[in-house]
Amino acid sequence: MTWLITGGAGYIGAHVARAMADAGERVVVVDDVTTGVPDRLPADVPLVRGSALDADLVRRVCAGHEVTGVVHLAAHKQVGQSVEQPERYYRDNVGGLATLLETVAAAGARRFVFSSSAAVYGNPDTGLITESTPCAPVNPYGETKLAGEWLVRAAGQAHGMATTCLRYFNVAGAAEPALADTGVFNVIPMVFDRLTRGEAPRIFGDDYPTPDGTCIRDYVHVADLAEAHLAAARRLSRPDVSGDLTVNIGTGRGASVRELVDVIADVTGIGTPALVEPRRPGDAPRAVGATALAEKELGWSATRSVRDMIVSAWEGWCLRHPEASAT
Numbered sequence: 001m002t003w004l005i006t007g008g009a010g011y012i013g014a015h016v017a018r019a020m021a022d023a024g025e026r027v028v029v030v031d032d033v034t035t036g037v038p039d040r041l042p043a044d045v046p047l048v049r050g051s052a053l054d055a056d057l058v059r060r061v062c063a064g065h066e067v068t069g070v071v072h073l074a075a076h077k078q079v080g081q082s083v084e085q086p087e088r089y090y091r092d093n094v095g096g097l098a099t100l101l102e103t104v105a106a107a108g109a110r111r112f113v114f115s116s117s118a119a120v121y122g123n124p125d126t127g128l129i130t131e132s133t134p135c136a137p138v139n140p141y142g143e144t145k146l147a148g149e150w151l152v153r154a155a156g157q158a159h160g161m162a163t164t165c166l167r168y169f170n171v172a173g174a175a176e177p178a179l180a181d182t183g184v185f186n187v188i189p190m191v192f193d194r195l196t197r198g199e200a201p202r203i204f205g206d207d208y209p210t211p212d213g214t215c216i217r218d219y220v221h222v223a224d225l226a227e228a229h230l231a232a233a234r235r236l237s238r239p240d241v242s243g244d245l246t247v248n249i250g251t252g253r254g255a256s257v258r259e260l261v262d263v264i265a266d267v268t269g270i271g272t273p274a275l276v277e278p279r280r281p282g283d284a285p286r287a288v289g290a291t292a293l294a295e296k297e298l299g300w301s302a303t304r305s306v307r308d309m310i311v312s313a314w315e316g317w318c319l320r321h322p323e324a325s326a327t
């Protein structure tokens with residue numbers, strides 16, 4: 001049996017592909033390399049270049065590799081872009097998912113893992129977000145992830161496919177420098193970017209009702225996240241498992257933006273004081289995911305620290321920005 005990993009040349013996908021291949025699972029990656037980097041994949045993981053939304057291609061891959069399970073990561077993921085191009089996000093993240101589900105179900109796949117996001121929750125007013133916290137996404141990206149979860153669940157029921165939706169919190173770090181995130185959309189690379197350019201890191205609001213006044217988020221190391229996918233895949237492979245599961249993938253611990261900036265200063269040795277700017281509209285004071293369900297159902301919990309994430313992310317950043325280490 002083989003797992004088809006869509007988006008496996010991406011930041012998270014390459015970690016998942018490696019973790020699964022290292023654990024002895026047979027995997028094949030379909031990636032159109034729009035944001036993916038083929039070199040992230042080990043030589044023994046086959047990469048089929050093309051769209052996961054191309055039914056003919058997916059049908060051929062399923063037949064050629066005897067695919068019985070799918071880990072679907074390929075998607076557009078930029079919140080701001082989703083506000084500007086909602087049709088594209090709905091068409092590819094939801095419409096494309098429908099095509100993929102239909103195709104892999106017809107080809108005989110009976111296990112499906114879906115990359116969802118804590119963005120499905122929106123900005124809930126709660127200390128710890130559990131899987132039963134009401135979902136109220138605040139942008140088209142989060143909406144497509146929530147609609148994707150509904151679609152995955154419905155298709156699973158219709159086709160007798162066991163499914164798992166993983167709601168990732170804030171993903172950071174790298175298992176090795178070459179696998180680091182190349183985007184500058186998350187707070188850690190954004191701070192690196194500012195420091196490398198000799199600019200002060202920015203903190204949006206220090207008057208939130210949190211201990212140091214800055215927003216708190218749940219950062220999960222991408223290597224831990226990859227292990228969660230392996231655990232989810234292994235669980236779905238058990239003969240006694242059917243139906244659907246939706247589970248948070250976080251650490252249950254929050255780190256404030258101020259704490260993050262302080263650890264970054266320590267790790268990089270660049271102590272440029274942060275610039276405090278006004279709050280950004282829509283930022284929740286605190287978003288931390290409960291972990292009990294992941295521990296119970298997947299037997300998984302995160303083991304790496306925020307410092308581990310920052311050290312590994314900085315190594316990856318310096319690999320692509322040699323000028324940064326000389327700053």
Ligand SMILES: NC(=O)c1ccc[n+]([C@@H]2O[C@H](COP(=O)([O-])OP(=O)(O)OC[C@H]3O[C@@H](n4cnc5c(N)ncnc54)[C@H](O)[C@@H]3O)[C@@H](O)[C@H]2O)c1
Binds near residue numbers: 006012052077170
């Ligand atoms: N990075 C995060 O913090 C985060 C948080 C929550 C959820 N997610 C989700 O995790 C998944 C992976 O995110 P990432 O951070 O690795 O992003 P990424 O952009 O690095 O990876 C996405 C990969 O999918 C590929 N791709 C995109 N459209 C495709 C298509 N139609 N067919 C085949 N390949 C396609 C890209 O080339 C890329 O390799 C996404 O579904 C994203 O929404 C990410």
